[in-house]
Amino acid sequence: MTEERQKIKNTQRWVVKIGSALLTDNGCGLKHDVLDNWVSQIAELNKRGIEIVLVSSGAVAEGVSRLGWKRRPNVVHELQAAAAVGQMGLIHAYEVCFQKYDKHTAQILLTHDDVANRARYLNARTSMNTLLKLGVIPIVNENDTVATDEIRFGDNDTLAGLVANLIDAELLVLLTDQKGLYNADPRVDSNAKLIEQAEASDKSLESFAGEGGSLGRGGMRTKLKAAVVAMKSGTQTVIASGSDESILLKIANGETVGTLLTTAEESLQAKKQWLANQAHLQGTVTLDDGAVTALKKNGKSLLPVGIKSVAGEFKRGEIVSCVDNGGNEIARGLTNYDSVQTKLIIGKSTKEIQELLGQIEEDELIHRDNLILI
Ligand code: GLU
Numbered sequence: 001m002t003e004e005r006q007k008i009k010n011t012q013r014w015v016v017k018i019g020s021a022l023l024t025d026n027g028c029g030l031k032h033d034v035l036d037n038w039v040s041q042i043a044e045l046n047k048r049g050i051e052i053v054l055v056s057s058g059a060v061a062e063g064v065s066r067l068g069w070k071r072r073p074n075v076v077h078e079l080q081a082a083a084a085v086g087q088m089g090l091i092h093a094y095e096v097c098f099q100k101y102d103k104h105t106a107q108i109l110l111t112h113d114d115v116a117n118r119a120r121y122l123n124a125r126t127s128m129n130t131l132l133k134l135g136v137i138p139i140v141n142e143n144d145t146v147a148t149d150e151i152r153f154g155d156n157d158t159l160a161g162l163v164a165n166l167i168d169a170e171l172l173v174l175l176t177d178q179k180g181l182y183n184a185d186p187r188v189d190s191n192a193k194l195i196e197q198a199e200a201s202d203k204s205l206e207s208f209a210g211e212g213g214s215l216g217r218g219g220m221r222t223k224l225k226a227a228v229v230a231m232k233s234g235t236q237t238v239i240a241s242g243s244d245e246s247i248l249l250k251i252a253n254g255e256t257v258g259t260l261l262t263t264a265e266e267s268l269q270a271k272k273q274w275l276a277n278q279a280h281l282q283g284t285v286t287l288d289d290g291a292v293t294a295l296k297k298n299g300k301s302l303l304p305v306g307i308k309s310v311a312g313e314f315k316r317g318e319i320v321s322c323v324d325n326g327g328n329e330i331a332r333g334l335t336n337y338d339s340v341q342t343k344l345i346i347g348k349s350t351k352e353i354q355e356l357l358g359q360i361e362e363d364e365l366i367h368r369d370n371l372i373l374i
Helices: 003-008 032-047 059-066 076-099 112-116 118-133 149-153 156-166 203-208 219-231 247-252 267-277 289-296 339-345 350-357
Strands: 013-018 051-056 105-110 137-142 171-176 197-199 236-241 259-262 283-287 307-311 319-323 329-334 371-373
Touching: 003 236, 003 259, 013 032, 013 156, 032 051, 032 076, 032 247, 051 076, 051 118, 051 156, 059 076, 076 105, 076 137, 076 149, 105 112, 105 118, 105 156, 112 118, 112 156, 118 137, 118 156, 137 149, 137 156, 149 156, 156 171, 156 219, 171 219, 171 247, 203 219, 219 236, 219 259, 236 247, 267 329, 267 371, 283 289, 289 329, 289 371, 307 339, 339 350
Parallel strands: 013 051, 013 171, 051 137, 105 137, 171 236, 197 259, 283 319
Antiparallel strands: 236 259, 283 307, 319 329, 329 371
16 A cells, blocks of 8 residues: 555545436436445545545436426536536435434525625635534536536536635545546556556646547536645545445445545645735734734634734725734734725624624634744
């Protein structure tokens, strides 16, 4: 077992992406027995302490079957209609299966824009983290009614990479109908060799990636792209065969299956590096001495109670600079409250904030995970 595979054994937060080709009966309807098997593996991993967000397609195929259509249509708005109908069946099928393991599920429909926009990024991140804390399995699909990236490009792969960034996943598992990434197309070249491990950033891998099949539009190209996206939060990626009935367990056991795409950096570190490089600060908050110590010495989050004054205009999710009494920058991070709200809640306790704003976004102005010390 390589050192990297060994490390996977200790991971605790995964994103698993299952594409249409694996879940559906030739594009028409869901294969419930297959779905059952994924669910049983995920439930087992959950029992071992691994939190999992599932990214699953299959809505269009289920919709095509529910609407009684003979084949998948070519017109985008019909595909969107099928996705809207089929999403009900997809999520219902998962719910029924997970109930057998006493697991609640949650439906999350996302678009790439939701993740690019900082405020919505924070919203999605907080709700997903809350669901994970509650032991719920979030099931993500692209919101095909308002976006058609997956319908057009098979981009649930990239969406899965973005979800990995969102929740700081340690591992992204992309399941496919191939054993992993080969150095040639195994369907036509019998000498094609499986690449067991490579760096996600290795540009030469692109030359090995072909296009997707007719059901799942993904193919290796979008999977490599997803691994590069995942790398930004220090997430490792495994591309592996969904036809192996115990593939998730094998991956969790550190077995050499599929293609492991490694990243150099640890997850939180990668994010903090990104924060450190952001030159565009939208505002400044001045901290009292207690808050400075809490941040610098005790590794704590920044609470509104420790803030003395606010300067500049900023929105939720933007980056603010944290300075001490003397105006020296000591930290920066993503704020949970905009500048108007921050001015209202400075110096206040959580209870007072709730009374003032009617509701509470988060206890912290800046959560520790979204903050770097300068
Ligand atoms: N997100 C869609 C689904 O769940 C699209 C996949 C596809 O194009 O087949 O089915």
